[in-house]
Amino acid sequence: MHLILFLIFAGFCLGGAINLLLQTHPINSALSLIVVMTSLAVLYLLLGAEFLAAAQVIVYAGAIMVLFTFVVMLLNAGREERTLGSHVARSIGFPAVVAILAVLATVILHLQGLGSVQMSDGITTTDDLSRVLFHELLLPFEVTSILILIAILGAVALARHGHGDTPNGREGTAGK
């Protein structure tokens, strides 16, 4: 049962990620990224992280991807034209990606003492999570809220209509 669920949703993940690379229109890439994130939420649930599965759906597949699709539609992004990119990206980047994957796979396959995930492993409840979060890690939690506040202020300041000498300023002000 666990194996079947894992194979199905790992397949969705990989298929969505590959589709993200193959699509030329940004809105199609955004929709495949939503598929990846929702399947990851199911995988979190299989690993017993119920709170993170909910947060993944709400924060990532919900909030962040709505922001992405919103910007894609706001900027009226069309098809991308494929170019080959720089020589550096071609000659160093692609071998480096293969090397990263090869090294990671070798290390992972040689790791000893890793167990397996079963349905009967039990879940980490939100209760356990919040107990640690609000007793031991209260200060980082509050600092993160300040970070979010600063990020919101920065986003508003950056996206606000600036000097009036720009070609597409009208659409930007209407959106934000």
Add this chain to the structure above:
Amino acid sequence: MNFSQGVPISWYLLLSATLFSLGVLGFLIKRNLITVFMSIELMLNAVNLSFVTFAHQWHAVKGQIFVFFVMMVAAAEAAVGLAIIIAVFRARATLAVDRIDLMKL
């Protein structure tokens, strides 16, 4: 490996490594600013999967809390990054990364 025992942890880690590599690949081959940014989100998600897997392996709640923090920082990063993309589009009227190669106009 006995598959009736469940799924080996290493499969989750391999999936995470593959997703990360696909994210790096997307970062290199995509030519649209927004899609390049989406590839970064894909890499963040791949690393989150590793964190949750190891948190399950070692029965450590703090691994999951770290993923929670990564999600919050990713939300802040997405808000600021997309605001920068809007500002860049306003200044250049293009989203192609090949034409956005100067810091100043």
